Amino acid sequence: MNNEKGNKSIILASVIGLLVLVGLGGFLFTRKDTDGEGNEMIKADDSVSKNTNVATTAPTTKGVYKDGTYEAKGDYVSPGGAEEIDVRVTLTKNVITDSSVAAMATRPTSKMMQQDFVANYKSLVIGKNIDEVMLTQVSGSSLTPKGFNDAIAKIKSQAAQ
Amino acid sequence: MDHKFVFEGIGTKWVINLYQLNRGVELKNLEKAILDRVEKFDKDYSRFRQDSWVWKLSQNPGLYHLPPDGKKMFDIYSKLYQATGGKFTPMIGDLISATGYDHLYSFVSKNVSTLKSWDEVLAVKGADIEIFSTALLDFGAAGKGYLVDILTDLLKEYSNSFSINASGDIYAFNCTEKVGLENPFDTSQVVGVVDIKNMSIAGSATNRRVWGKYHHIFDPTTLESTAGVVAVWVIANEAIIADAIATCLFLVGPEDLNEFDFEYLILDSKMEARYSKGFQGALFSVTN
Numbered sequence: 001m002n003n004e005k006g007n008k009s010i011i012l013a014s015v016i017g018l019l020v021l022v023g024l025g026g027f028l029f030t031r032k033d034t035d036g037e038g039n040e041m042i043k044a045d046d047s048v049s050k051n052t053n054v055a056t057t058a059p060t061t062k063g064v065y066k067d068g069t070y071e072a073k074g075d076y077v078s079p080g081g082a083e084e085i086d087v088r089v090t091l092t093k094n095v096i097t098d099s100s101v102a103a104m105a106t107r108p109t110s111k112m113m114q115q116d117f118v119a120n121y122k123s124l125v126i127g128k129n130i131d132e133v134m135l136t137q138v139s140g141s142s143l144t145p146k147g148f149n150d151a152i153a154k155i156k157s158q159a160a161q
Numbered sequence: 162m163d164h165k166f167v168f169e170g171i172g173t174k175w176v177i178n179l180y181q182l183n184r185g186v187e188l189k190n191l192e193k194a195i196l197d198r199v200e201k202f203d204k205d206y207s208r209f210r211q212d213s214w215v216w217k218l219s220q221n222p223g224l225y226h227l228p229p230d231g232k233k234m235f236d237i238y239s240k241l242y243q244a245t246g247g248k249f250t251p252m253i254g255d256l257i258s259a260t261g262y263d264h265l266y267s268f269v270s271k272n273v274s275t276l277k278s279w280d281e282v283l284a285v286k287g288a289d290i291e292i293f294s295t296a297l298l299d300f301g302a303a304g305k306g307y308l309v310d311i312l313t314d315l316l317k318e319y320s321n322s323f324s325i326n327a328s329g330d331i332y333a334f335n336c337t338e339k340v341g342l343e344n345p346f347d348t349s350q351v352v353g354v355v356d357i358k359n360m361s362i363a364g365s366a367t368n369r370r371v372w373g374k375y376h377h378i379f380d381p382t383t384l385e386s387t388a389g390v391v392a393v394w395v396i397a398n399e400a401i402i403a404d405a406i407a408t409c410l411f412l413v414g415p416e417d418l419n420e421f422d423f424e425y426l427i428l429d430s431k432m433e434a435r436y437s438k439g440f441q442g443a444l445f446s447v448t449n
Binding site: 120135145 | 169326329345346357364365371372415437438440
């Protein structure tokens with residue numbers, strides 16, 4: 001469609017726009033790669049604002065985009081030193097259906113760094129069966145002792161009478 | 162030569178994985194040392210037994226000697242009491258009991274009333290604590306994590322590689338545990354996985370300790386169980402911090418807890434997650 005350099009700057013602008021939407025507009029970054037489809041452009045629309053802390057204005061651009069996940073990496077300097085973030089945008093039928101900003105930090109996070117950056121959000125979290133996931137431990141609410149379980153069962157049966 | 166040690170302690174299930182044992186260590190000595198230390202902790206801080214230190218303090222005002230590990234417990238509770246505007250409080254024992262989760266597991270609600278403030282109840286004075294007005298103190302919000310840290314220090318004398326899982330509060334020493342984050346709506350599933358090595362992760366959720374209209378995490382300003390947040394995971398260097406902060410995040414936002422160093426993941430009832438920049442792991446969602 002257009003030449004690759006033009007596409008890169010449009011994608012860059014759109015992803016910057018996306019970062020503005022998630023409140024991280026102060027960062028400069030370069031786009032490192034696409035999903036392999038090449039010359040496509042990103043269009044954002046209001047569906048991205050389903051995240052509660054996101055601004056509602058969305059940049060729009062011309063063009064049709066192939067479904068897929070687009071990724072950009074951003075570099076910035078925090079009080080703790082140079083850091084890198086990874087922005088990922090998933091498009092389905094020209095609509096951003098998912099976006100995330102992932103930390104790439106390798107040093108322990110300092111309190112100061114936590115204060116400087118907004119939290120990340122993810123909607124529509126789902127579960128996967130434990131036996132389908134590679135894990136060695138599980139963390140959730142504490143298992144209850146037998147005495148507790150017996151008492152709960154007793155009051156439930158009393159309530160049912 | 163991995164060894165797994167499973168036991169019940171402070172009202173929940175513990176699993177200790179020993180991946181290495183120092184020379185000359187006898188397992189039965191190690192296991193006894195652990196169980197003895199767990200029993201001592203329970204006898205000090207449990208509000209469920211009438212021979213405990215906490216029960217003794219709930220009966221009469223006066224000056225009492227703190228257990229040796231008590232100063233750190235009260236220090237952390239004091240800091241978080243202030244940071245949360247009193248929502249995170251050891252006086253919560255009176256409220257939880259009144260709503261039914263008492264030492265008899267009666268699960269009958271009676272005399273639910275506003276809690277006394279920290280200064281009304283107690284003052285820590287060096288190695289002692291003065292009780293001005295009685296309250297049933299509850300250390301459930303951080304006690305399990307604290308005991309994980311205490312047992313970690315004990316185990317380091319016996320082993321150079323182990324992990325402790327106190328029913329969701331985990332410390333991994335010189336090993337990596339891949340920790341699944343249990344789906345509070347379906348405990349056969351996990352919503353994500355995070356690697357833990359030489360760090361602690363604490364998980365809290367409202368799905369298990371449920372009775373009537375209550376679950377076990379209360380907001381003393383409303384006298385009701387908290388709403389909105391269903392599960393929280395916190396990663397910190399010490400399990401006591403991870404555990405305490407995990408409870409706090411049902412009551413206040415992470416921005417109120419700046420004094421402490423931690424990463425977090427908060428899951429709400431709409432299956433939306435909010436997580437700190439440094440919370441590194443996989444989180445499963447519809448689009449991936």
